[in-house]
Amino acid sequence: MSARIVMKLTVVEAIATTPEVVRLTLVHPRRPQLPAWEPGAHVDLRLPDERVRQYSLCGDPADRSRYVLAIKREEAGRGGSAWAHAHLGAGASVPISHPRNHFLLTAGARHHVLIGGGIGVTPVAAMARHLAATGGNFTLHLCARSAAQAPLLEELRAVCGERLRCWFSAEGERLDPATLGPPEDGVHLYACGPQSLTAAVQALGWPADQVHVEHFAPLVVEGFVPEPFDVQIASTGATLHVPAETSLLEVLRQNGVNMPSSCEIGVCGACECGYREGDVIHRDVVLPQARRRDHLMPCVSRASGTLTLAL
Template sequence: MTARLIMKLEVVAAEPTTPDVLRVVFRHPQRPELPEWTPGAHVDLRLPDGKVRQYSLCGDPADRARYTVAIKREAGGRGGSLWAHANLAEGGLAHVSAPRNNFPLAEGTRHILVAGGIGITPFVSMARSLAASGADFALHFCARSAAEAPLLDALRAVCGDRLHLWLSGEGRRLDPALIGPPAPGTHLYACGPQRLVDAVQARADADGWAPDHVHIERFAATLDENYKPEPFDARIASTGEVLHVPADRSLLEVLRENGFPVASSCEIGTCGTCECGYRNGTVIHRDHALPLAKRQDRMMPCVSRARVALTLDL
Protein backbone atom coordinates (compact mmCIF):
# COMPACT_ATOMS: atom_id res chain seq x y z
CA MET A 1 0.00 0.00 0.00
CA THR A 2 1.43 3.33 -0.93
CA ALA A 3 -0.01 6.53 0.47
CA ARG A 4 -0.92 8.95 -2.28
CA LEU A 5 0.40 12.46 -2.41
CA ILE A 6 -2.36 14.94 -1.51
CA MET A 7 -1.91 18.47 -2.85
CA LYS A 8 -3.71 21.70 -2.10
CA LEU A 9 -4.53 22.91 -5.60
CA GLU A 10 -6.02 26.14 -6.82
CA VAL A 11 -9.15 26.18 -8.97
CA VAL A 12 -8.32 28.21 -12.07
CA ALA A 13 -11.65 27.60 -13.83
CA ALA A 14 -15.03 26.12 -12.90
CA GLU A 15 -17.66 26.34 -15.58
CA PRO A 16 -20.62 24.23 -16.74
CA THR A 17 -20.08 21.97 -19.73
CA THR A 18 -23.75 20.88 -19.58
CA PRO A 19 -26.53 22.10 -17.26
CA ASP A 20 -25.51 19.58 -14.58
CA VAL A 21 -21.82 18.93 -15.27
CA LEU A 22 -19.15 21.27 -13.94
CA ARG A 23 -15.74 21.31 -15.64
CA VAL A 24 -13.07 22.20 -13.09
CA VAL A 25 -9.43 23.03 -13.83
CA PHE A 26 -6.79 22.89 -11.09
CA ARG A 27 -3.17 24.01 -10.93
CA HIS A 28 -0.54 24.03 -8.20
CA PRO A 29 -0.30 27.47 -6.58
CA GLN A 30 3.52 27.32 -6.44
CA ARG A 31 4.84 24.62 -8.73
CA PRO A 32 4.78 24.80 -12.53
CA GLU A 33 4.22 21.05 -12.94
CA LEU A 34 1.84 18.53 -11.41
CA PRO A 35 2.59 14.80 -11.10
CA GLU A 36 2.32 13.16 -14.50
CA TRP A 37 -0.53 10.87 -15.53
CA THR A 38 -1.63 8.59 -18.33
CA PRO A 39 -4.96 8.43 -20.22
CA GLY A 40 -7.72 6.87 -18.11
CA ALA A 41 -6.26 8.06 -14.77
CA HIS A 42 -8.32 9.62 -11.99
CA VAL A 43 -7.64 11.83 -8.97
CA ASP A 44 -9.22 11.77 -5.53
CA LEU A 45 -10.97 14.93 -4.41
CA ARG A 46 -10.91 15.15 -0.61
CA LEU A 47 -14.00 16.75 0.87
CA PRO A 48 -13.96 18.84 4.07
CA ASP A 49 -15.59 15.97 6.02
CA GLY A 50 -12.68 13.69 5.10
CA LYS A 51 -14.61 11.69 2.52
CA VAL A 52 -13.07 11.10 -0.87
CA ARG A 53 -14.51 11.07 -4.38
CA GLN A 54 -12.78 9.94 -7.57
CA TYR A 55 -12.92 11.90 -10.81
CA SER A 56 -11.29 10.92 -14.09
CA LEU A 57 -8.84 13.39 -15.55
CA CYS A 58 -10.23 14.66 -18.84
CA GLY A 59 -7.59 17.15 -19.93
CA ASP A 60 -4.42 16.58 -21.91
CA PRO A 61 -1.76 14.39 -20.21
CA ALA A 62 0.89 16.47 -22.00
CA ASP A 63 -0.28 19.58 -20.12
CA ARG A 64 1.68 19.12 -16.89
CA ALA A 65 0.50 22.45 -15.47
CA ARG A 66 -3.19 21.58 -15.06
CA TYR A 67 -5.62 18.86 -14.08
CA THR A 68 -9.14 18.98 -15.52
CA VAL A 69 -12.11 17.01 -14.19
CA ALA A 70 -15.83 17.04 -14.99
CA ILE A 71 -18.23 16.58 -12.07
CA LYS A 72 -21.88 15.69 -12.54
CA ARG A 73 -24.33 17.01 -9.96
CA GLU A 74 -25.93 13.89 -8.45
CA ALA A 75 -28.91 15.05 -6.38
CA GLY A 76 -29.43 11.52 -5.03
CA GLY A 77 -25.72 10.79 -4.62
CA ARG A 78 -23.52 10.67 -1.54
CA GLY A 79 -23.06 14.45 -1.37
CA GLY A 80 -19.64 14.88 -2.95
CA SER A 81 -20.86 16.30 -6.23
CA LEU A 82 -23.26 18.71 -4.52
CA TRP A 83 -20.38 19.99 -2.40
CA ALA A 84 -18.18 20.37 -5.48
CA HIS A 85 -20.83 22.26 -7.44
CA ALA A 86 -21.50 24.59 -4.52
CA ASN A 87 -17.90 25.20 -3.49
CA LEU A 88 -15.43 24.80 -6.34
CA ALA A 89 -15.04 28.24 -7.86
CA GLU A 90 -12.21 30.14 -9.51
CA GLY A 91 -9.59 31.17 -6.96
CA GLY A 92 -10.65 28.54 -4.41
CA LEU A 93 -8.50 25.71 -3.05
CA ALA A 94 -9.17 21.97 -2.90
CA HIS A 95 -7.32 18.88 -1.74
CA VAL A 96 -6.55 16.70 -4.73
CA SER A 97 -4.48 13.51 -4.84
CA ALA A 98 -1.78 12.54 -7.29
CA PRO A 99 -3.33 10.57 -10.18
CA ARG A 100 -3.80 6.82 -10.22
CA ASN A 101 -4.74 4.77 -13.28
CA ASN A 102 -7.01 1.73 -12.89
CA PHE A 103 -8.38 2.06 -16.42
CA PRO A 104 -5.38 2.34 -18.75
CA LEU A 105 -5.31 1.84 -22.49
CA ALA A 106 -4.18 -1.66 -23.40
CA GLU A 107 -1.60 -2.57 -26.03
CA GLY A 108 -3.63 -3.24 -29.14
CA THR A 109 -4.21 -2.45 -32.78
CA ARG A 110 -7.84 -1.32 -32.48
CA HIS A 111 -9.82 0.18 -29.59
CA ILE A 112 -13.61 0.37 -29.21
CA LEU A 113 -14.69 2.82 -26.50
CA VAL A 114 -18.28 2.89 -25.20
CA ALA A 115 -19.37 5.69 -22.85
CA GLY A 116 -22.65 6.73 -21.28
CA GLY A 117 -23.22 10.24 -19.90
CA ILE A 118 -20.55 11.32 -17.42
CA GLY A 119 -18.80 8.01 -18.13
CA ILE A 120 -17.23 9.82 -21.06
CA THR A 121 -14.61 11.48 -18.84
CA PRO A 122 -11.80 8.85 -18.96
CA PHE A 123 -12.26 8.50 -22.71
CA VAL A 124 -11.45 12.12 -23.51
CA SER A 125 -7.76 11.68 -22.73
CA MET A 126 -7.76 8.15 -24.18
CA ALA A 127 -9.22 9.39 -27.46
CA ARG A 128 -6.72 12.24 -27.53
CA SER A 129 -3.85 9.81 -27.05
CA LEU A 130 -5.17 7.32 -29.62
CA ALA A 131 -5.76 10.07 -32.18
CA ALA A 132 -2.29 11.52 -31.60
CA SER A 133 -0.65 8.14 -32.17
CA GLY A 134 -2.70 7.43 -35.29
CA ALA A 135 -4.32 4.41 -33.66
CA ASP A 136 -7.46 2.80 -35.03
CA PHE A 137 -10.35 3.54 -32.67
CA ALA A 138 -14.08 4.29 -32.42
CA LEU A 139 -15.84 6.10 -29.59
CA HIS A 140 -19.54 5.38 -29.02
CA PHE A 141 -21.04 8.05 -26.76
CA CYS A 142 -24.57 7.57 -25.37
CA ALA A 143 -26.45 10.55 -23.92
CA ARG A 144 -29.99 11.88 -23.78
CA SER A 145 -29.28 14.88 -26.00
CA ALA A 146 -26.32 16.79 -27.38
CA ALA A 147 -26.97 19.52 -24.81
CA GLU A 148 -26.62 16.93 -22.03
CA ALA A 149 -23.50 15.25 -23.47
CA PRO A 150 -20.52 16.48 -21.42
CA LEU A 151 -17.35 17.68 -23.16
CA LEU A 152 -18.90 17.15 -26.58
CA ASP A 153 -17.08 19.99 -28.35
CA ALA A 154 -13.68 18.69 -27.22
CA LEU A 155 -14.60 15.16 -28.31
CA ARG A 156 -15.74 16.28 -31.74
CA ALA A 157 -12.46 18.12 -32.25
CA VAL A 158 -10.38 15.14 -31.12
CA CYS A 159 -12.32 12.28 -32.72
CA GLY A 160 -13.86 13.67 -35.90
CA ASP A 161 -15.85 10.92 -37.61
CA ARG A 162 -14.58 8.33 -35.13
CA LEU A 163 -17.14 9.74 -32.67
CA HIS A 164 -20.53 7.98 -32.86
CA LEU A 165 -23.18 9.85 -30.92
CA TRP A 166 -26.21 7.90 -29.66
CA LEU A 167 -28.87 10.32 -28.43
CA SER A 168 -31.83 8.56 -26.83
CA GLY A 169 -33.92 11.75 -26.94
CA GLU A 170 -33.73 11.54 -30.73
CA GLY A 171 -34.55 7.83 -30.72
CA ARG A 172 -30.99 6.72 -31.45
CA ARG A 173 -29.77 4.12 -28.96
CA LEU A 174 -26.61 2.07 -29.17
CA ASP A 175 -27.25 -1.58 -29.95
CA PRO A 176 -24.37 -3.45 -28.25
CA ALA A 177 -24.51 -5.96 -31.12
CA LEU A 178 -22.79 -3.24 -33.17
CA ILE A 179 -19.62 -3.87 -31.19
CA GLY A 180 -19.23 -7.09 -33.10
CA PRO A 181 -17.21 -10.21 -32.39
CA PRO A 182 -13.67 -10.10 -31.00
CA ALA A 183 -10.81 -9.61 -33.43
CA PRO A 184 -7.08 -10.06 -32.86
CA GLY A 185 -5.53 -6.99 -31.22
CA THR A 186 -8.90 -5.34 -30.54
CA HIS A 187 -9.76 -4.07 -27.05
CA LEU A 188 -13.20 -3.05 -25.81
CA TYR A 189 -13.72 -0.44 -23.06
CA ALA A 190 -16.92 0.73 -21.37
CA CYS A 191 -17.68 3.34 -18.72
CA GLY A 192 -21.03 4.73 -17.67
CA PRO A 193 -24.30 3.81 -16.01
CA GLN A 194 -24.71 0.29 -14.72
CA ARG A 195 -27.24 -0.71 -17.36
CA LEU A 196 -24.96 0.31 -20.21
CA VAL A 197 -21.80 -1.35 -18.93
CA ASP A 198 -23.75 -4.50 -18.02
CA ALA A 199 -25.17 -4.61 -21.57
CA VAL A 200 -21.70 -4.20 -23.08
CA GLN A 201 -20.24 -6.86 -20.79
CA ALA A 202 -23.10 -9.28 -21.55
CA ARG A 203 -22.67 -8.78 -25.29
CA ALA A 204 -18.91 -9.24 -25.05
CA ASP A 205 -19.40 -12.45 -23.05
CA ALA A 206 -21.97 -13.74 -25.53
CA ASP A 207 -19.68 -12.98 -28.47
CA GLY A 208 -16.70 -14.69 -26.86
CA TRP A 209 -14.46 -11.70 -26.08
CA ALA A 210 -11.47 -12.68 -23.92
CA PRO A 211 -11.81 -11.15 -20.42
CA ASP A 212 -8.42 -9.45 -20.71
CA HIS A 213 -9.58 -7.61 -23.84
CA VAL A 214 -12.67 -6.14 -22.16
CA HIS A 215 -12.09 -3.20 -19.81
CA ILE A 216 -14.97 -1.92 -17.71
CA GLU A 217 -14.89 1.12 -15.40
CA ARG A 218 -17.79 1.11 -12.96
CA PHE A 219 -19.19 3.96 -10.88
CA ALA A 220 -20.61 1.67 -8.24
CA ALA A 221 -20.05 -1.72 -6.77
CA THR A 222 -21.93 -4.63 -8.32
CA LEU A 223 -21.63 -7.05 -5.50
CA ASP A 224 -23.56 -10.28 -5.65
CA GLU A 225 -26.49 -9.91 -3.26
CA ASN A 226 -26.62 -13.68 -2.78
CA TYR A 227 -23.03 -13.84 -1.57
CA LYS A 228 -22.87 -14.86 2.10
CA PRO A 229 -19.62 -13.68 3.73
CA GLU A 230 -17.85 -16.24 5.93
CA PRO A 231 -15.42 -15.45 8.75
CA PHE A 232 -11.72 -16.03 8.13
CA ASP A 233 -8.32 -15.40 9.68
CA ALA A 234 -5.72 -12.99 8.33
CA ARG A 235 -2.12 -13.58 9.38
CA ILE A 236 0.28 -10.62 9.22
CA ALA A 237 3.47 -11.82 7.52
CA SER A 238 5.84 -9.41 9.29
CA THR A 239 4.68 -10.12 12.86
CA GLY A 240 2.89 -13.47 12.77
CA GLU A 241 -0.15 -11.83 14.39
CA VAL A 242 -3.45 -13.48 13.43
CA LEU A 243 -6.53 -11.25 13.05
CA HIS A 244 -10.00 -12.77 12.99
CA VAL A 245 -12.35 -11.23 10.42
CA PRO A 246 -15.99 -11.90 11.38
CA ALA A 247 -18.61 -12.42 8.68
CA ASP A 248 -20.08 -8.95 9.23
CA ARG A 249 -16.79 -6.99 9.06
CA SER A 250 -14.50 -6.21 6.15
CA LEU A 251 -10.83 -7.10 6.22
CA LEU A 252 -10.11 -3.38 5.82
CA GLU A 253 -12.08 -2.56 8.98
CA VAL A 254 -10.33 -5.26 10.99
CA LEU A 255 -6.90 -4.13 9.81
CA ARG A 256 -7.63 -0.55 10.83
CA GLU A 257 -8.98 -1.57 14.23
CA ASN A 258 -5.71 -3.37 14.83
CA GLY A 259 -3.49 -0.44 14.00
CA PHE A 260 -2.76 -1.01 10.31
CA PRO A 261 -3.43 2.34 8.60
CA VAL A 262 -4.54 1.01 5.22
CA ALA A 263 -5.27 3.85 2.79
CA SER A 264 -8.73 3.68 1.25
CA SER A 265 -11.04 5.76 -0.83
CA CYS A 266 -14.21 4.29 -2.36
CA GLU A 267 -14.48 1.28 0.00
CA ILE A 268 -16.70 -0.42 -2.58
CA GLY A 269 -13.98 -2.11 -4.61
CA THR A 270 -13.82 0.26 -7.55
CA CYS A 271 -10.89 2.64 -6.97
CA GLY A 272 -7.86 0.46 -6.18
CA THR A 273 -6.60 2.58 -3.28
CA CYS A 274 -6.59 -0.15 -0.61
CA GLU A 275 -4.66 -2.71 -2.70
CA CYS A 276 -2.36 -4.96 -0.70
CA GLY A 277 -0.38 -8.15 -1.20
CA TYR A 278 -1.20 -11.63 0.10
CA ARG A 279 0.11 -15.19 -0.03
CA ASN A 280 -0.87 -18.62 1.23
CA GLY A 281 -4.60 -18.32 0.89
CA THR A 282 -7.60 -18.48 -1.39
CA VAL A 283 -8.95 -15.00 -1.91
CA ILE A 284 -12.53 -14.30 -2.97
CA HIS A 285 -11.99 -11.27 -5.17
CA ARG A 286 -15.07 -9.04 -5.14
CA ASP A 287 -13.63 -5.79 -6.49
CA HIS A 288 -13.73 -4.19 -9.93
CA ALA A 289 -10.34 -2.52 -9.74
CA LEU A 290 -7.69 -5.24 -9.80
CA PRO A 291 -6.65 -6.62 -13.22
CA LEU A 292 -6.87 -10.40 -13.58
CA ALA A 293 -3.10 -10.64 -13.93
CA LYS A 294 -2.57 -9.27 -10.40
CA ARG A 295 -5.12 -11.39 -8.57
CA GLN A 296 -2.68 -14.18 -7.74
CA ASP A 297 -0.99 -12.11 -5.05
CA ARG A 298 -2.82 -8.77 -4.69
CA MET A 299 -6.27 -8.00 -3.27
CA MET A 300 -8.62 -5.18 -2.24
CA PRO A 301 -9.39 -5.65 1.48
CA CYS A 302 -12.35 -3.24 1.44
CA VAL A 303 -14.54 -5.87 -0.29
CA SER A 304 -12.48 -9.00 -0.93
CA ARG A 305 -12.26 -11.83 1.57
CA ALA A 306 -10.55 -15.18 2.00
CA ARG A 307 -11.64 -18.77 2.33
CA VAL A 308 -10.68 -19.85 5.87
CA ALA A 309 -7.32 -18.03 6.11
CA LEU A 310 -4.66 -16.07 4.28
CA THR A 311 -1.36 -14.32 4.97
CA LEU A 312 -1.08 -10.62 4.22
CA ASP A 313 2.16 -9.00 3.06
CA LEU A 314 2.08 -6.42 5.82
Protein backbone atom coordinates in the same frame (compact mmCIF):
# COMPACT_ATOMS: atom_id res chain seq x y z
CA MET B 1 5.50 2.79 -7.58
CA SER B 2 2.94 5.58 -7.69
CA ALA B 3 3.07 8.71 -5.62
CA ARG B 4 -0.08 9.68 -3.82
CA ILE B 5 0.68 13.12 -2.45
CA VAL B 6 -2.33 15.38 -2.07
CA MET B 7 -2.00 18.80 -3.68
CA LYS B 8 -4.23 21.74 -2.91
CA LEU B 9 -5.05 22.85 -6.46
CA THR B 10 -6.80 26.05 -7.49
CA VAL B 11 -9.92 26.07 -9.65
CA VAL B 12 -9.27 28.53 -12.49
CA GLU B 13 -12.41 27.80 -14.46
CA ALA B 14 -15.74 26.14 -13.64
CA ILE B 15 -18.19 25.93 -16.51
CA ALA B 16 -21.36 23.92 -17.06
CA THR B 17 -20.78 21.50 -19.91
CA THR B 18 -24.34 20.27 -19.45
CA PRO B 19 -26.99 21.44 -16.96
CA GLU B 20 -25.82 18.68 -14.58
CA VAL B 21 -22.10 18.50 -15.29
CA VAL B 22 -19.51 21.07 -14.25
CA ARG B 23 -16.16 21.09 -16.04
CA LEU B 24 -13.36 22.20 -13.71
CA THR B 25 -9.90 23.37 -14.75
CA LEU B 26 -7.33 23.07 -11.95
CA VAL B 27 -3.81 24.44 -11.65
CA HIS B 28 -1.17 24.26 -8.93
CA PRO B 29 -0.86 27.53 -7.01
CA ARG B 30 2.97 27.42 -7.05
CA ARG B 31 4.23 24.82 -9.50
CA PRO B 32 3.93 25.40 -13.26
CA GLN B 33 3.76 21.66 -13.98
CA LEU B 34 1.49 19.04 -12.48
CA PRO B 35 2.48 15.36 -12.20
CA ALA B 36 2.36 13.55 -15.53
CA TRP B 37 -0.49 11.14 -16.25
CA GLU B 38 -1.66 8.81 -18.96
CA PRO B 39 -5.12 8.70 -20.53
CA GLY B 40 -7.58 6.75 -18.39
CA ALA B 41 -6.10 8.06 -15.11
CA HIS B 42 -8.18 9.36 -12.23
CA VAL B 43 -7.48 11.49 -9.19
CA ASP B 44 -8.89 11.33 -5.69
CA LEU B 45 -10.73 14.42 -4.54
CA ARG B 46 -10.75 14.81 -0.76
CA LEU B 47 -13.94 16.20 0.67
CA PRO B 48 -13.77 18.44 3.76
CA ASP B 49 -14.82 15.52 5.95
CA GLU B 50 -11.90 13.46 4.51
CA ARG B 51 -14.12 11.22 2.45
CA VAL B 52 -12.62 10.55 -0.97
CA ARG B 53 -14.17 10.55 -4.43
CA GLN B 54 -12.56 9.44 -7.69
CA TYR B 55 -12.81 11.49 -10.89
CA SER B 56 -11.20 10.75 -14.24
CA LEU B 57 -8.97 13.33 -15.85
CA CYS B 58 -10.67 14.33 -19.10
CA GLY B 59 -8.31 16.99 -20.46
CA ASP B 60 -5.24 16.67 -22.66
CA PRO B 61 -2.61 14.35 -21.11
CA ALA B 62 0.10 16.29 -22.97
CA ASP B 63 -0.78 19.52 -21.16
CA ARG B 64 1.04 19.34 -17.82
CA SER B 65 -0.08 22.82 -16.74
CA ARG B 66 -3.63 21.85 -15.80
CA TYR B 67 -5.99 19.05 -14.88
CA VAL B 68 -9.54 19.01 -16.22
CA LEU B 69 -12.31 17.14 -14.38
CA ALA B 70 -16.00 16.88 -15.17
CA ILE B 71 -18.29 16.24 -12.23
CA LYS B 72 -21.94 15.30 -12.54
CA ARG B 73 -24.29 16.37 -9.80
CA GLU B 74 -25.68 13.09 -8.47
CA GLU B 75 -28.72 13.80 -6.33
CA ALA B 76 -28.82 10.17 -5.29
CA GLY B 77 -25.08 9.94 -4.84
CA ARG B 78 -23.00 9.87 -1.71
CA GLY B 79 -22.77 13.66 -1.32
CA GLY B 80 -19.43 14.36 -2.99
CA SER B 81 -20.76 15.73 -6.24
CA ALA B 82 -23.25 18.02 -4.51
CA TRP B 83 -20.43 19.46 -2.43
CA ALA B 84 -18.27 19.93 -5.53
CA HIS B 85 -21.05 21.73 -7.39
CA ALA B 86 -21.77 24.00 -4.44
CA HIS B 87 -18.18 24.90 -3.52
CA LEU B 88 -15.84 24.55 -6.47
CA GLY B 89 -16.11 27.87 -8.31
CA ALA B 90 -13.19 29.80 -9.78
CA GLY B 91 -10.64 30.58 -7.07
CA ALA B 92 -11.61 27.68 -4.81
CA SER B 93 -8.93 25.38 -3.41
CA VAL B 94 -9.45 21.65 -3.79
CA PRO B 95 -7.33 18.77 -2.39
CA ILE B 96 -6.45 16.42 -5.25
CA SER B 97 -4.14 13.39 -5.17
CA HIS B 98 -1.52 12.57 -7.76
CA PRO B 99 -3.19 10.66 -10.62
CA ARG B 100 -3.44 6.89 -10.67
CA ASN B 101 -4.46 4.67 -13.57
CA HIS B 102 -6.31 1.33 -13.68
CA PHE B 103 -7.67 1.96 -17.17
CA LEU B 104 -4.70 2.09 -19.50
CA LEU B 105 -4.73 2.20 -23.27
CA THR B 106 -3.09 -0.89 -24.76
CA ALA B 107 0.12 0.09 -26.48
CA GLY B 108 0.43 -1.17 -30.02
CA ALA B 109 -3.28 -1.94 -30.53
CA ARG B 110 -4.46 -1.66 -34.12
CA HIS B 111 -7.77 -0.01 -33.26
CA HIS B 112 -9.34 1.30 -30.05
CA VAL B 113 -13.13 1.31 -29.57
CA LEU B 114 -13.89 3.82 -26.82
CA ILE B 115 -17.34 3.75 -25.19
CA GLY B 116 -18.49 6.41 -22.74
CA GLY B 117 -21.92 6.37 -21.13
CA GLY B 118 -22.96 9.77 -19.72
CA ILE B 119 -20.36 11.10 -17.28
CA GLY B 120 -18.39 7.89 -17.99
CA VAL B 121 -17.15 9.60 -21.13
CA THR B 122 -14.47 11.41 -19.07
CA PRO B 123 -11.62 8.84 -19.15
CA VAL B 124 -12.28 7.89 -22.78
CA ALA B 125 -12.28 11.62 -23.68
CA ALA B 126 -8.65 11.78 -22.51
CA MET B 127 -7.91 8.60 -24.49
CA ALA B 128 -9.46 10.15 -27.61
CA ARG B 129 -7.39 13.32 -27.23
CA HIS B 130 -4.21 11.28 -26.87
CA LEU B 131 -4.99 8.97 -29.82
CA ALA B 132 -6.00 11.91 -32.03
CA ALA B 133 -2.76 13.73 -31.19
CA THR B 134 -0.52 10.72 -31.73
CA GLY B 135 -2.14 9.29 -34.86
CA GLY B 136 -3.87 6.36 -33.12
CA ASN B 137 -6.77 4.60 -34.75
CA PHE B 138 -10.01 4.88 -32.76
CA THR B 139 -13.78 5.32 -32.62
CA LEU B 140 -15.54 7.01 -29.71
CA HIS B 141 -19.12 6.05 -28.89
CA LEU B 142 -20.76 8.68 -26.69
CA CYS B 143 -24.02 7.55 -25.10
CA ALA B 144 -26.30 10.14 -23.47
CA ARG B 145 -29.94 11.07 -23.21
CA SER B 146 -29.60 13.99 -25.64
CA ALA B 147 -27.01 16.34 -27.13
CA ALA B 148 -27.77 18.88 -24.40
CA GLN B 149 -27.01 16.26 -21.74
CA ALA B 150 -23.85 14.84 -23.35
CA PRO B 151 -20.80 15.97 -21.32
CA LEU B 152 -17.90 17.53 -23.27
CA LEU B 153 -19.81 17.11 -26.57
CA GLU B 154 -18.49 20.20 -28.36
CA GLU B 155 -14.86 19.56 -27.53
CA LEU B 156 -15.15 15.89 -28.43
CA ARG B 157 -16.62 16.83 -31.81
CA ALA B 158 -13.61 19.07 -32.39
CA VAL B 159 -11.13 16.39 -31.25
CA CYS B 160 -12.69 13.37 -32.95
CA GLY B 161 -14.48 14.66 -36.04
CA GLU B 162 -15.85 11.67 -37.93
CA ARG B 163 -14.53 9.29 -35.31
CA LEU B 164 -17.23 10.37 -32.83
CA ARG B 165 -20.49 8.41 -32.91
CA CYS B 166 -23.23 9.80 -30.68
CA TRP B 167 -26.10 7.73 -29.33
CA PHE B 168 -28.90 9.89 -27.91
CA SER B 169 -31.66 7.83 -26.33
CA ALA B 170 -34.14 10.74 -26.48
CA GLU B 171 -33.80 10.49 -30.26
CA GLY B 172 -34.39 6.76 -30.13
CA GLU B 173 -30.78 5.76 -30.69
CA ARG B 174 -29.09 3.41 -28.27
CA LEU B 175 -25.75 1.68 -28.63
CA ASP B 176 -26.23 -2.07 -28.79
CA PRO B 177 -22.79 -3.44 -27.89
CA ALA B 178 -23.61 -6.58 -29.88
CA THR B 179 -23.33 -4.48 -33.06
CA LEU B 180 -19.65 -3.88 -32.33
CA GLY B 181 -19.07 -7.21 -34.02
CA PRO B 182 -16.94 -10.22 -33.26
CA PRO B 183 -13.52 -9.79 -31.65
CA GLU B 184 -10.61 -9.10 -33.97
CA ASP B 185 -6.91 -9.33 -33.25
CA GLY B 186 -5.46 -6.01 -32.20
CA VAL B 187 -8.83 -4.38 -31.51
CA HIS B 188 -9.49 -3.28 -27.93
CA LEU B 189 -12.73 -2.17 -26.27
CA TYR B 190 -12.75 0.41 -23.45
CA ALA B 191 -15.96 1.19 -21.60
CA CYS B 192 -16.84 3.50 -18.74
CA GLY B 193 -20.35 4.36 -17.64
CA PRO B 194 -23.34 2.85 -15.87
CA GLN B 195 -22.93 -0.73 -14.69
CA SER B 196 -25.53 -1.84 -17.27
CA LEU B 197 -23.27 -0.55 -20.06
CA THR B 198 -20.01 -2.00 -18.78
CA ALA B 199 -21.74 -5.30 -18.00
CA ALA B 200 -23.13 -5.45 -21.57
CA VAL B 201 -19.65 -4.83 -22.99
CA GLN B 202 -18.13 -7.50 -20.76
CA ALA B 203 -20.89 -9.92 -21.75
CA LEU B 204 -19.88 -9.71 -25.44
CA GLY B 205 -17.53 -12.60 -24.91
CA TRP B 206 -14.44 -10.87 -26.24
CA PRO B 207 -11.10 -12.16 -24.90
CA ALA B 208 -10.59 -10.63 -21.43
CA ASP B 209 -7.33 -8.94 -22.39
CA GLN B 210 -9.10 -6.99 -25.17
CA VAL B 211 -11.88 -5.59 -22.96
CA HIS B 212 -11.16 -2.81 -20.48
CA VAL B 213 -13.73 -1.30 -18.15
CA GLU B 214 -13.58 1.43 -15.52
CA HIS B 215 -15.93 1.51 -12.54
CA PHE B 216 -16.68 4.39 -10.26
CA ALA B 217 -19.39 2.77 -8.22
CA PRO B 218 -19.12 -0.10 -5.79
CA LEU B 219 -20.16 -3.50 -6.99
CA VAL B 220 -23.64 -4.24 -5.74
CA VAL B 221 -24.33 -7.92 -5.25
CA GLU B 222 -27.90 -8.45 -4.16
CA GLY B 223 -28.25 -10.63 -1.13
CA PHE B 224 -24.55 -10.78 -0.14
CA VAL B 225 -24.36 -11.63 3.55
CA PRO B 226 -20.93 -11.08 5.10
CA GLU B 227 -19.71 -13.93 7.28
CA PRO B 228 -16.98 -13.84 9.94
CA PHE B 229 -13.57 -15.32 9.08
CA ASP B 230 -10.03 -15.50 10.46
CA VAL B 231 -6.91 -13.99 9.02
CA GLN B 232 -3.33 -14.94 9.69
CA ILE B 233 -0.40 -12.54 9.20
CA ALA B 234 2.31 -14.54 7.42
CA SER B 235 5.31 -12.71 8.92
CA THR B 236 4.25 -12.96 12.55
CA GLY B 237 1.85 -15.89 12.58
CA ALA B 238 -0.67 -13.76 14.46
CA THR B 239 -4.30 -14.71 13.87
CA LEU B 240 -7.01 -12.05 13.86
CA HIS B 241 -10.76 -12.53 13.79
CA VAL B 242 -12.83 -10.53 11.30
CA PRO B 243 -16.42 -10.25 12.54
CA ALA B 244 -19.24 -10.24 9.98
CA GLU B 245 -19.97 -6.55 10.48
CA THR B 246 -16.35 -5.34 10.21
CA SER B 247 -14.10 -5.05 7.14
CA LEU B 248 -10.76 -6.82 6.94
CA LEU B 249 -9.13 -3.41 6.45
CA GLU B 250 -10.68 -2.16 9.70
CA VAL B 251 -9.55 -5.24 11.64
CA LEU B 252 -5.99 -4.79 10.33
CA ARG B 253 -6.11 -1.13 11.33
CA GLN B 254 -7.37 -1.94 14.82
CA ASN B 255 -4.41 -4.27 15.20
CA GLY B 256 -1.82 -1.71 14.20
CA VAL B 257 -1.43 -2.82 10.56
CA ASN B 258 -1.97 0.44 8.72
CA MET B 259 -2.63 -0.14 5.04
CA PRO B 260 -2.92 2.79 2.67
CA SER B 261 -6.62 3.30 1.97
CA SER B 262 -8.83 5.75 0.23
CA CYS B 263 -12.34 5.02 -1.09
CA GLU B 264 -13.01 1.96 1.10
CA ILE B 265 -15.67 0.76 -1.34
CA GLY B 266 -13.45 -1.39 -3.55
CA VAL B 267 -12.96 1.01 -6.44
CA CYS B 268 -9.75 2.95 -5.88
CA GLY B 269 -7.11 0.24 -5.44
CA ALA B 270 -5.23 1.93 -2.58
CA CYS B 271 -5.38 -0.89 -0.02
CA GLU B 272 -4.32 -3.75 -2.31
CA CYS B 273 -2.74 -6.56 -0.29
CA GLY B 274 -1.12 -9.86 -1.19
CA TYR B 275 -2.28 -13.20 0.22
CA ARG B 276 -0.71 -16.63 0.33
CA GLU B 277 -3.63 -18.97 0.98
CA GLY B 278 -7.32 -18.81 1.51
CA ASP B 279 -10.72 -18.91 -0.08
CA VAL B 280 -11.17 -15.23 -0.96
CA ILE B 281 -14.51 -13.65 -1.79
CA HIS B 282 -13.47 -10.78 -4.07
CA ARG B 283 -15.93 -7.89 -3.89
CA ASP B 284 -13.92 -5.06 -5.46
CA VAL B 285 -14.24 -3.73 -9.00
CA VAL B 286 -10.61 -2.81 -9.53
CA LEU B 287 -8.34 -5.87 -9.43
CA PRO B 288 -7.78 -7.61 -12.78
CA GLN B 289 -8.73 -11.30 -12.75
CA ALA B 290 -5.15 -12.51 -13.02
CA ARG B 291 -4.12 -10.51 -9.97
CA ARG B 292 -6.94 -11.91 -7.84
CA ARG B 293 -5.08 -15.20 -7.52
CA ASP B 294 -2.75 -13.66 -4.94
CA HIS B 295 -4.06 -10.16 -4.19
CA LEU B 296 -7.21 -8.77 -2.63
CA MET B 297 -8.76 -5.48 -1.55
CA PRO B 298 -9.23 -5.71 2.22
CA CYS B 299 -11.70 -2.80 2.30
CA VAL B 300 -14.49 -4.89 0.75
CA SER B 301 -13.22 -8.39 0.07
CA ARG B 302 -13.60 -11.22 2.55
CA ALA B 303 -12.83 -14.89 2.89
CA SER B 304 -14.31 -18.08 4.21
CA GLY B 305 -12.31 -20.05 6.72
CA THR B 306 -8.79 -18.79 7.31
CA LEU B 307 -6.95 -16.39 5.03
CA THR B 308 -3.16 -15.98 5.17
CA LEU B 309 -2.02 -12.48 4.22
CA ALA B 310 1.45 -11.81 2.76
CA LEU B 311 2.14 -9.17 5.37
